[in-house]
Amino acid sequence: MVRFGKKVAVLTLAGAIAAMSVTGCGSIKEDATVATVGEEKITLGVANFYARLQQGQYETYYAGMMGTTGEAMWSQDASDGKDYEEQTKDNIMESLENLYLLSQHASEYNVSLSDDEKKAIKDAAEQFGKDNTDQVKDVVSGSTDTIEKLLELLTIQNKMDTAIKDTETVTADDITDDEAAQKSMQYVLFSYTTKDDSGNSTTLSDDEKETLKTTAQNFVDSVKGGADFGTAATEAGVEAQTATFDSESTSPNSDLIAAADALVNEGDVTEVIETDNGLYVAKLTSLLDREATDSKKASIVTERKQEKYDEVLKGWKEDTKIKVVKKEWKKVDFKDQGITITTSKTSDTGSDSGSDAGSDAGADSGSN
CATH class of the missing domain: 1.10.4030 (Triger factor/SurA peptide-binding fold)
Incomplete structure (x- = not known):
């Protein structure tokens, strides 16, 4: 050959x-x-x-x-x-x-x-x-x-x-809110890993994880007691983030999604959710996020x-x-x-079909 x-x-x-x-x-x-x-x-x-x-x-x-x-x-x-x-x-x-x-x-x-x-x-x-x-x-x-x-x-x-x-x-108008419903939440992660000034990652020891659980539980108690979620997160040394989701979502974490999806009322807060990479806590902020639901409708149309x-x-x-x-x-x-x-250094697309068939480019005379 x-x-x-x-x-x-x-x-x-x-x-x-x-x-x-x-x-x-x-x-x-x-x-x-x-x-x-x-x-x-x-x-x-x-x-x-x-x-x-x-x-x-x-x-x-x-x-x-x-x-x-x-x-x-x-x-x-x-x-x-x-x-x-x-x-x-x-x-x-x-x-x-x-x-x-x-x-x-x-x-x-x-x-x-x-x-x-x-x-x-x-x-x-x-x-x-x-x-x-x-x-x-x-x-x-x-x-x-x-x-x-x-x-x-x-x-x-x-x-x-x-x-x-x-x-x-099918159009987005044909998709009902129930079919496309997306909820929204705030959440925090108390991570089991830390990084030093050089960017090197270190996994917490078992004792440190237990201490972190106490910190996470105190955060839950504070938020359930009426503290602002974002403010309490900052005080606990973590960052409050937002996400939209439904029962089939998997990001940022499937266990977090399951716990947040089980919440009944807007404003409800989960207990501490222990996962392989750390501890999550979530607060349900909307049972029907309008913007995310409309986006989901568009995505359902594309899927169909x-x-x-x-x-x-x-x-x-x-x-x-x-x-x-x-x-x-x-x-x-x-x-x-x-x-x-x-x-390519230059191009001359002579077709609007999507194939971009008419390109004009110089040859690369070298080879590796």
């Missing part, structure tokens, strides 16, 4: 396709069939190019958050006995299948590409060809036809997302529209024969070919 250079620099902007650079050499057969969706073939070229863009997102943004390198990340265990490369490629293939399904059903929603969108896509593909060497295009399957096909699929997906969700006509989209897509999948050619899909390997996303 040919091993490419360890890094490819990918220059992208909001889904736009721009310049790349590679070291080493190697290629795959772009017109090979990697999967079929109904009677339509997904070429290995489209799958490879799309996968490389997704790979770059993970290596650039997620590897550091995980405390590892992109190269090492792909071999780490993910779930279901798979490593991150296998899991990510499974997700990528599912996304590709969805792209093709959405394209196949676009006419049912009167979705098509405008002349401006077609021109923006063509311009982006041509610009990629100008910005990159034949070697680069060979490694990442960056032919004009492949890039145009992918950008067409992504643009249609964006338009279909809106079209399908718009068939769910997403459920409609998922339902439609699921139905198409059940009615369509989909088959992956595993021996071809294996040829897209993340562990031997790294990807890094860099920042």
Whole structure:
């Protein structure tokens, strides 16, 4: 197996396709069939190019958050006995299948590409060809036809997302207060950890925790006796914070939420709530926070529209024969070919579809 250079620099902007650079050499057969969706073939070229863009997102943004390198990340265990490369490629293939399904059903929603969108896509593909060497295009399957096909699929997906969700006509006015009710509270945390002037954390000893419990209980007694919650918090050396919630909330702490949700009247105060990280106390300030409840209604509308989209897509999948050619899909390997996303210096977005197909960016001629 040919091993490419360890890094490819990918220059992208909001889904736009721009310049790349590679070291080493190697290629795959772009017109090979990697999967079929109904009677339509997904070429290995489209799958490879799309996968490389997704790979770059993970290596650039997620590897550091995980405390590892992109190269090492792909071999780490993910779930279901798979490593991150296998899991990510499974997700990528599912996304590709969805792209093709959405394209196949676009006419049912009167979705098509405008002349401006077609021109923006063509311009982006041509610009990629100008910005990159034949070697680069060979490694990442960056032919004009492949890039145009992918950008067409992504643009249609964006338009279909809106079209399908718009068939769910529920509005915020259709959601009752009871369905969306959000309460509000003030709360404090007496933490079991402290920090010194250098920022180093120390966990309290058992004796110190017992002393802290006494402090927390005195705080409860003071607030229940009529003291202002915020003032009493300051005097106790903690900060009073606010939060809105319902029975399904989990932040800032599920035990705190359960105790606050059990309060009956506005102004009621919980007892001391002991958790793994410290002691909480909460005061119920509203049984129906208007602003938070209205925000929840909007979020319920969004959820229902997403459920409609998922339902439609699921139905198409059940009615369509989909088959992956595993021996071809294996040829897209993340562990031997790294990807890094860099920042575009210029852009010329020629489409309002959301694909931002018409980008103009200079090539990154270096590689790592």
